[in-house]
Amino acid sequence: MRVLISGASIAGPVLAYWLSKYRFEVTVVERAPSPRKTGGHAVDLFRPAMQVVGKMGLREVVRSKVTGTDTLVMRRGNAKPVTVDLRKVYTAASDDHVEIMRDHLAEILYDATSREAEYVFADSITSISADGEVTFEHGPPRRFDVIVGADGLHSNVRSLTFGPEASFTTWLGTYVSVVSVPNYLGLNGAMEGIGQAGRIAAIYSAAHMDDARALFLFRTPEPLDYHYRDVVRQKQLLRQRFAGMGWEVPRLLAAAEETETFYFDSITQLRLDTWSRGRVTLVGDAGYCPGPVVGGSTSLAVVGAYILAGELARYAPDYHAAFAAYEREIGDYVRRSRGFAAGAANMLVPASEFHLWAIVRAAQLIDALPAWAGRALAKFNAKTIRLHDAIELEDYTTRQATS
Numbered sequence: 098m099r100v101l102i103s104g105a106s107i108a109g110p111v112l113a114y115w116l117s118k119y120r121f122e123v124t125v126v127e128r129a130p131s132p133r134k135t136g137g138h139a140v141d142l143f144r145p146a147m148q149v150v151g152k153m154g155l156r157e158v159v160r161s162k163v164t165g166t167d168t169l170v171m172r173r174g175n176a177k178p179v180t181v182d183l184r185k186v187y188t189a190a191s192d193d194h195v196e197i198m199r200d201h202l203a204e205i206l207y208d209a210t211s212r213e214a215e216y217v218f219a220d221s222i223t224s225i226s227a228d229g230e231v232t233f234e235h236g237p238p239r240r241f242d243v244i245v246g247a248d249g250l251h252s253n254v255r256s257l258t259f260g261p262e263a264s265f266t267t268w269l270g271t272y273v274s275v276v277s278v279p280n281y282l283g284l285n286g287a288m289e290g291i292g293q294a295g296r297i298a299a300i301y302s303a304a305h306m307d308d309a310r311a312l313f314l315f316r317t318p319e320p321l322d323y324h325y326r327d328v329v330r331q332k333q334l335l336r337q338r339f340a341g342m343g344w345e346v347p348r349l350l351a352a353a354e355e356t357e358t359f360y361f362d363s364i365t366q367l368r369l370d371t372w373s374r375g376r377v378t379l380v381g382d383a384g385y386c387p388g389p390v391v392g393g394s395t396s397l398a399v400v401g402a403y404i405l406a407g408e409l410a411r412y413a414p415d416y417h418a419a420f421a422a423y424e425r426e427i428g429d430y431v432r433r434s435r436g437f438a439a440g441a442a443n444m445l446v447p448a449s450e451f452h453l454w455a456i457v458r459a460a461q462l463i464d465a466l467p468a469w470a471g472r473a474l475a476k477f478n479a480k481t482i483r484l485h486d487a488i489e490l491e492d493y494t495t496r497q498a499t500s
């Protein structure tokens with residue numbers, strides 16, 4: 098069977114890996130001009146995603162690229178800065194967690210798949226017909242049995258298949274901006290930040306990275322009015338929201354004016370009831386992003402891709418049956434992630450000074466516990482903090498290719 102995947106970041110290459118293993122003919126089309134290598138933001142792989150990475154033989158190479166950002170130093174008003182050992186927080190959340198820069202992970206996944214799958218860069222799908230004929234912005238039309246959107250929160254395949262994005266998105270009340278800045282504080286293994294009611298600014302660097310990332314998170318009572326391509330307006334909004342904030346914020350805002358890599362978006366959750374229509378399906382953020390920054394969506398993307406490939410191999414050539422099985426398998430994880438993300442969005446950018454104090458205090462308390470006690474406490478509630486580790490994966494890898 099011939100499968101076309103749109104998007105070569107995380108979900109796309111994981112899917113390409115497994116489908117190639119099951120002997121499907123795989124093509125990946127990516128809008129960016131070349132494979133991702135540096136930049137992006139830090140993402141999390143929790144236990145089930147690390148199990149998939151392990152089955153792909155990539156555990157060691159992924160571990161060799163961890164960010165190493167183990168400490169958070171947080172300022173609040175005139176109070177003494179609070180230091181939190183993030184390793185204890187992660188240990189409470191998962192028995193097997195890795196934080197890695199998104200583009201480092203994408204590069205590892207691309208390298209692991211580029212020989213078996215065909216990659217086409219600098220192109221994008223323009224139409225998909227019911228019989229599988231696909232047209233592109235640049236390349237000639239081609240025919241595929243299955244088409245998969247792995248093209249992120251603002252998925253092109255989803256728009257072409259299900260209609261405008263606004264019908265499926267729920268804004269979680271917050272905005273995020275990530276900006277590449279020089280590592281002028283010489284950060285090594287630490288994130289430093291400042292919080293006030295409704296806004297947080299921070300800077301972190303990571304191992305294997307020459308520069309740093311400034312991170313801005315803020316709440317607004319109503320959605321902001323801007324076009325997603327209007328970077329000048331986005332920078333203006335950022336300046337307005339962080340005006341008058343002390344510490345390093347004026348310098349970070351000045352750096353945001355200069356930078357070439359500027360990201361600004363609402364924290365938005367996707368809520369589709371089904372991810373498949375005809376011969377098209379969606380995987381990762383394209384289908385079920387619970388909200389960037391707040392829901393562990395990278396783990397969901399890795400696990401979703403692994404399950405989709407496994408079900409396609411199980412049912413090939415009946416992709417209808419495969420899509421139905423995929424949706425059944427991943428559905429519960431998606432719904433739990435949505436619930437978790439909605440709560441996390443509130444925690445991430447506290448609305449009041451008291452809420453901010455309570456969250457910093459809770460992190461300090463976890464920090465003060467021995468690791469085993471933090472884990473034991475967290476295990477009482479697998480639906481929240483140990484959401485990811487509660488997922489049990491089927492072992493599809495013993496299955497032989499049927500395509």
Ligand SMILES: Cc1cc2nc3c(=O)[nH]c(=O)nc-3n(C[C@H](O)[C@H](O)[C@H](O)COP(=O)(O)OP(=O)(O)OC[C@H]3O[C@@H](n4cnc5c(N)ncnc54)[C@H](O)[C@@H]3O)c2cc1C
Nearest residue numbers: 104106107108128140141248249253381382389390394395
């Ligand atoms: C600021 C920020 C912070 C985040 N922090 C975290 C975190 O702390 N922990 C965590 O787990 N996750 C985090 N995430 C989420 C994480 O980045 C995503 O969940 C993950 O990257 C999803 O992978 P994906 O492959 O589904 O989509 P994406 O990584 O979004 O990749 C989509 C790919 O599709 C390509 N594409 C887009 N349009 C087209 C098109 N028309 N044609 C072809 N290709 C196209 C894109 O160029 C991209 O390569 C964060 C996200 C953001 C934005």
